[in-house]
Amino acid sequence: MHYNWNWAIFRELSPDGVHTYWDTLMSGLAWTLATSLAGWVMALALGMLVGVLRTLPSPWLRRAGTAYVELFRNIPLLVQMFLWFFVVPELLPRAAGDWLKALPNAPFLTAVVCLGFFTSARVAVQVTAGIEALAGGQKLAALALGLTRRQTYRHVLLPLALRIILPPLTSEFLNIIKNSSVALTIGLMELTASARAVQEFSFQVFEAFSAATLIYVLVNIVVVAGMAWLERRLALPGTLASGGGR
Amino acid sequence: MTLTRLFALLSIACCAATASAQELTGTLAKIKRTGQITLGVRDGSVPFSYLDDKQQYQGYSVDLCMKIVVQVQKQLGMTDVKVVMNPVTSANRIPLMANGTIDLECGSTTNNAERQKQVAFAPTMFVIANRLLAKKSSNIKSLADMKGKTLVATAGTTTLKQMTILNNEQKLGMNIVVGKDHPESFLMMETGRAAAEANDDILLAAQVASARNPSEFQITAEALSVEPYGIMLRREDAPFKQAVDAALARLYQSDDIQRIYNKWFMSPIPPKGINLNFPMPPQLKAVLAKPTDSPDPAAYAAVPPAQKAATKK
Numbered sequence: 268m269h270y271n272w273n274w275a276i277f278r279e280l281s282p283d284g285v286h287t288y289w290d291t292l293m294s295g296l297a298w299t300l301a302t303s304l305a306g307w308v309m310a311l312a313l314g315m316l317v318g319v320l321r322t323l324p325s326p327w328l329r330r331a332g333t334a335y336v337e338l339f340r341n342i343p344l345l346v347q348m349f350l351w352f353f354v355v356p357e358l359l360p361r362a363a364g365d366w367l368k369a370l371p372n373a374p375f376l377t378a379v380v381c382l383g384f385f386t387s388a389r390v391a392v393q394v395t396a397g398i399e400a401l402a403g404g405q406k407l408a409a410l411a412l413g414l415t416r417r418q419t420y421r422h423v424l425l426p427l428a429l430r431i432i433l434p435p436l437t438s439e440f441l442n443i444i445k446n447s448s449v450a451l452t453i454g455l456m457e458l459t460a461s462a463r464a465v466q467e468f469s470f471q472v473f474e475a476f477s478a479a480t481l482i483y484v485l486v487n488i489v490v491v492a493g494m495a496w497l498e499r500r501l502a503l504p505g506t507l508a509s510g511g512g513r
Numbered sequence: 514m515t516l517t518r519l520f521a522l523l524s525i526a527c528c529a530a531t532a533s534a535q536e537l538t539g540t541l542a543k544i545k546r547t548g549q550i551t552l553g554v555r556d557g558s559v560p561f562s563y564l565d566d567k568q569q570y571q572g573y574s575v576d577l578c579m580k581i582v583v584q585v586q587k588q589l590g591m592t593d594v595k596v597v598m599n600p601v602t603s604a605n606r607i608p609l610m611a612n613g614t615i616d617l618e619c620g621s622t623t624n625n626a627e628r629q630k631q632v633a634f635a636p637t638m639f640v641i642a643n644r645l646l647a648k649k650s651s652n653i654k655s656l657a658d659m660k661g662k663t664l665v666a667t668a669g670t671t672t673l674k675q676m677t678i679l680n681n682e683q684k685l686g687m688n689i690v691v692g693k694d695h696p697e698s699f700l701m702m703e704t705g706r707a708a709a710e711a712n713d714d715i716l717l718a719a720q721v722a723s724a725r726n727p728s729e730f731q732i733t734a735e736a737l738s739v740e741p742y743g744i745m746l747r748r749e750d751a752p753f754k755q756a757v758d759a760a761l762a763r764l765y766q767s768d769d770i771q772r773i774y775n776k777w778f779m780s781p782i783p784p785k786g787i788n789l790n791f792p793m794p795p796q797l798k799a800v801l802a803k804p805t806d807s808p809d810p811a812a813y814a815a816v817p818p819a820q821k822a823a824t825k826k
Contacts, residue, residue, distance in 0.1 A: 270611045270612075270631065271630055271631065282674050282677040282678045282681070283677055283678075283680075283681050284678070284681045284682070285681070353700060353704060356704070357704065365705065368704070368705050368706055373706070374690070451693070452693050452697075454690040454691050454692070454701075456691075460691070463604055463668060463669075464668075464691075466604070466608075467603075467604060467668060467669045467670075467673065467674070468674050468677075470607055470627060470628060470630065470631050472607065472608040472611075473608070
């Protein structure tokens with residue numbers, strides 16, 4: 268391969284004349300973390316809501332929940348990103364569309380909304396699965412104790428279900444970090460886009476993407492370690508989540 | 514055995530003899546061994562290299578590359594070379610060239626000194642100027658009018674880099690957003706995500722011509738740069754470069770080049786049958802008369818001040 272390796276590239280000044288290429292990568296990392304964390308908060312909240320909907324007695328609410336899941340889970344993320352950014356503002360009334368497009372950090376906000384909806388559909392499926400995995404007696408016992416349905420979910424079902432689904436939630440969290448790179452298609456300068464910017468300006472593509480890969484791996488290791496700690500902290504003896512106790 | 518087949522066999526034998534006398538290296542050896550050549554092509558660089566409605570890659574650069582392929586095939590004494598079209602983008606064309614995925618890049622690639630550190634270029638095939646494209650209603654006549662506004666440029670282009678530098682140097686305070694390819698950059702400008710698009714004038718002219726309502730847009734008169742376009746190939750592969758240079762020199766001397774130019778720039782082109790009506794710029798005429806692969810803009814035309822400022826770095 269004819270390629271001039273230059274690992275010193277990260278110390279060189281980027282074309283903006285102020286920051287080094289390393290700074291470019293770090294700013295990309297910051298956008299990646301901000302986008303995935305904000306998206307994750309939204310995904311957890313919506314995912315729990317929709318996941319619960321799908322376990323309620325009312326068939327209409329269950330169907331609404333399922334429709335939501337199928338809508339957001341089945342359209343490729345790249346397409347959703349494009350739809351949210353380019354199509355939705357054109358469908359709105361003119362003034363609202365222009366307001367959306369003029370927002371500062373429009374790509375960031377769009378990416379958060381898009382990742383939030385996409386991931387919430389996947390979280391919802393897991394929340395439903397977690398609730399359904401609980402012994403059926405849990406719900407009946409709670410209701411028999413005089414708890415309302417809301418209280419049953421809040422104090423009994425959700426706390427247990429969330430513990431069970433922590434490992435798949437960890438995967439989803441890792442996914443949202445990686446998926447945030449799709450936002451580069453709408454102009455968000457996250458980590459992958461920054462690596463690309465470094466290669467575009469310096470033509471040192473392999474160095475730029477090696478660095479980005481390493482940074483993604485490090486971030487993911489931190490997430491996995493954090494979630495493992497959380498799992499241990501939250502484990503209840505005698506429940507499914509405690510693993511060996513069965 | 515017919516006479517023509519006998520003749521073909523003889524010519525193969527003769528060329529095989531010359532080839533074995535001088536061991537083939539690099540890309541030529543690869544083409545001979547695999548029987549195929551891989552062209553890097555673009556999805557949306559109208560009219561240089563793009564996909565038409567029948568999902569075929571075509572354009573001015575693709576035509577030039579096919580001429581090169583024919584000459585290389587002759588030189589190698591091969592009866593058939595399979596041409597593989599490999600789509601590339603502004604951002605991945607250089608790595609794909611460096612790692613051997615593509616042998617020739619037939620797009621709209623600026624030849625500059627920095628890129629020549631990683632790749633080589635065939636003799637210049639087009640000369641462009643960077644300009645701005647905006648809606649007439651936004652009243653943008655020059656880069657100075659862009660102060661504090663949003664500008665879009667395509668990822669991986671020299672334009673994006675130049676705009677980043679100018680933005681910083683002239684304290685324009687522009688918000689520069691990035692389109693992943695030329696059609697997306699245009700979409701961002703068309704939908705109002707950006708007040709103007711910075712790009713090569715010929716690509717902007719093509720975008721306007723194929724827009725739903727061409728009269729809505731205008732290209733600024735102010736030229737921000739002069740840039741030679743070249744077909745890209747791998748560095749340090751002198752025999753292949755010689756073959757490519759010779760093929761283009763031959764083409765530039767023939768009437769074919771005028772015919773190919775007229776086909777793409779002066780006639781209706783697929784898929785919509787638009788006509789760019791872009792007569793050959795004098796800089797290009799000069800290059801065709803005296804082919805060069807120089808990355809120096811001054812070798813082609815007077816360099817605009819905006820470009821001088823950006824290349825000082």
